[in-house]
Amino acid sequence: MSSEEFDALVIGGGPAGYWASLIASIRGLKVVLVEEGRVGGTCLNYGCVPLVTSMNYLSTVDLIRKLSSEGSGIFVKDLEVDIGKVFEYVEKNVTTPISEGMRKTLEDLDVRIISGRATLINERTAKVGDKVIGFKRAVIASGLSWKSLEGALPCVEFTRIREKPSKVLVVGGNPFGLSIASLFSMLGCEVLVVEGSTNVLEGFDTEVSEYLLMMLREKNIEVMLNTKVVKVVLSGDGKKVRLSTPEGELHLSVDVVFDAVSYSPRLDSLGGVKVDLEKGYIRVDERLRTSVGNIYAAGDVTGTSQYANVAIVQGIVAGENISGNDLRINLKLLPRYLFTYPEAFSVGLTESEARKAGYVVSVARQSLASNPILRSVGSAGMVKVVVDANYGGILGVQAVGHGITELINEGILMVALESTCGSIINTYLAHPTVGEVLRDSLIQVYRP
Numbered sequence: 001m002s003s004e005e006f007d008a009l010v011i012g013g014g015p016a017g018y019w020a021s022l023i024a025s026i027r028g029l030k031v032v033l034v035e036e037g038r039v040g041g042t043c044l045n046y047g048c049v050p051l052v053t054s055m056n057y058l059s060t061v062d063l064i065r066k067l068s069s070e071g072s073g074i075f076v077k078d079l080e081v082d083i084g085k086v087f088e089y090v091e092k093n094v095t096t097p098i099s100e101g102m103r104k105t106l107e108d109l110d111v112r113i114i115s116g117r118a119t120l121i122n123e124r125t126a127k128v129g130d131k132v133i134g135f136k137r138a139v140i141a142s143g144l145s146w147k148s149l150e151g152a153l154p155c156v157e158f159t160r161i162r163e164k165p166s167k168v169l170v171v172g173g174n175p176f177g178l179s180i181a182s183l184f185s186m187l188g189c190e191v192l193v194v195e196g197s198t199n200v201l202e203g204f205d206t207e208v209s210e211y212l213l214m215m216l217r218e219k220n221i222e223v224m225l226n227t228k229v230v231k232v233v234l235s236g237d238g239k240k241v242r243l244s245t246p247e248g249e250l251h252l253s254v255d256v257v258f259d260a261v262s263y264s265p266r267l268d269s270l271g272g273v274k275v276d277l278e279k280g281y282i283r284v285d286e287r288l289r290t291s292v293g294n295i296y297a298a299g300d301v302t303g304t305s306q307y308a309n310v311a312i313v314q315g316i317v318a319g320e321n322i323s324g325n326d327l328r329i330n331l332k333l334l335p336r337y338l339f340t341y342p343e344a345f346s347v348g349l350t351e352s353e354a355r356k357a358g359y360v361v362s363v364a365r366q367s368l369a370s371n372p373i374l375r376s377v378g379s380a381g382m383v384k385v386v387v388d389a390n391y392g393g394i395l396g397v398q399a400v401g402h403g404i405t406e407l408i409n410e411g412i413l414m415v416a417l418e419s420t421c422g423s424i425i426n427t428y429l430a431h432p433t434v435g436e437v438l439r440d441s442l443i444q445v446y447r448p
């Protein structure tokens with residue numbers, strides 16, 4: 001049995017663990033990262049990246065078909081999609097090179113990467129196979145553990161699909177479920193999303209969510225609320241599903257069922273060390289310390305959010321704090337976004353939240369079709385900017401439409417940096433670009 005001492009142990013090489021290792025190493029710590037799968041974690045290998053890049057390819061196909069059918073001068077005959085090959089292509093050309101690049105970046109910074117499963121023995125030692133690792137501080141960034149209903153695929157396995165299914169059932173109207181539903185609807189599948197609760201777009205502006213639900217229906221996605229799966233049974237090549245709905249039991253046949261709700265925090269790495277939990281997730285304070293002084297946690301395993309943007313920031317903050325700095329997490333400005341087709345996002349306050357908070361509110365709305373770049377890709381939808389009518393401060397930005405994810409970071413910066421209509425209008429945004437649509441909307445409510 002070999003043993004070695006490190007300043008910092010990081011368990012899990014997803015966004016949270018990657019950034020924690022990178023920062024701690026830059027700050028001069030001797031760091032070991034243990035990852036049992038691939039560097040990049042769920043986000044890069046099984047979640048955000050394969051999902052969003054495949055959707056980008058499919059939306060390009062949609063655009064080419066549209067141009068071809070509208071006499072644009074661009075013609076295609078027999079444009080076909082083999083989804084199994086698309087997933088293989090994404091893995092070979094996008095996820096694998098990025099994962100290898102992340103590994104190389106860490107190795108260049110002298111982070112030791114060990115492949116295997118880490119388990120804490122106590123507050124100062126862990127084991128990986130027959131290796132013993134001594135550490136002063138640790139970051140648990142082990143993410144979630146995904147399971148599925150019998151007969152279903154967990155949503156992290158969507159790239160296992162090799163042939164286009166005709167009918168798809170998605171269990172869960174959360175962001176994972178709605179994204180998977182959109183991906184398969186883009187292929188031309190009939191998709192049903194079943195959601196146990198009464199709402200699928202909680203926290204989104206009413207106009208935005210009504211528009212999005214209408215667009216999803218147009219794209220062959222039906223959403224059933226208050227509905228649960230009772231059983232999935234294999235039947236020939238497909239599945240027979242029993243649903244419990246407010247109107248009684250419903251039976252249907254589908255080709256594939258994706259489960260987007262059967263997940264829980266991955267805690268096996270804690271081994272013999274008891275840290276406090278909250279609703280099953282590792283409880284952390286704003287510095288990301290657990291109840292055990294030298295052990296920190298970051299990312300999905302903390303239950304703060306199930307989004308990579310939060311995992312990245314938490315990884316950075318944990319990395320700084322194990323290196324002796326003192327950073328705190330600020331959860332005031334958590335944006336919401338959905339990689340559906342079309343996409344939607346909400347940053348800062350919605351109109352009703354701003355009114356409830358006592359602001360005198362002006363609302364600027366702009367159709368996406370007024371923007372040359374968005375119009376050129378056939379985007380419909382809108383942006384809505386919520387402004388403090390007294391001082392011109394930008395309180396929130398909401399949007400729905402194809403291509404609008406390119407706007408979210410601009411919206412986040414406007415709200416986070418407390419921009420005013422005047423300060424944005426008086427900048428020289430490049431033209432023609434997607435980002436101009438926000439500035440154009442502000443002109444409606446700007447009072448010098």
Ligand SMILES: Cc1cc2nc3c(=O)[nH]c(=O)nc-3n(C[C@H](O)[C@H](O)[C@H](O)COP(=O)(O)OP(=O)(O)OC[C@H]3O[C@@H](n4cnc5c(N)ncnc54)[C@H](O)[C@@H]3O)c2cc1C
Binds near residue numbers: 013037047301309311
């Ligand atoms: C289908 C899908 C689509 C998504 N799309 C988006 C999106 O578009 N945008 C977005 O922001 N978020 C998206 N997410 C969420 C995003 O993937 C997660 O929020 C993010 O990956 C969390 O990062 P993390 O570092 O906390 O955990 P993970 O990325 O899950 O990484 C944890 C890592 O720890 C490793 N590990 C666990 N235990 C051990 C152990 N004991 N020893 C060694 N290694 C261990 C695992 O192998 C894993 O690689 C999506 C998720 C899914 C499932």
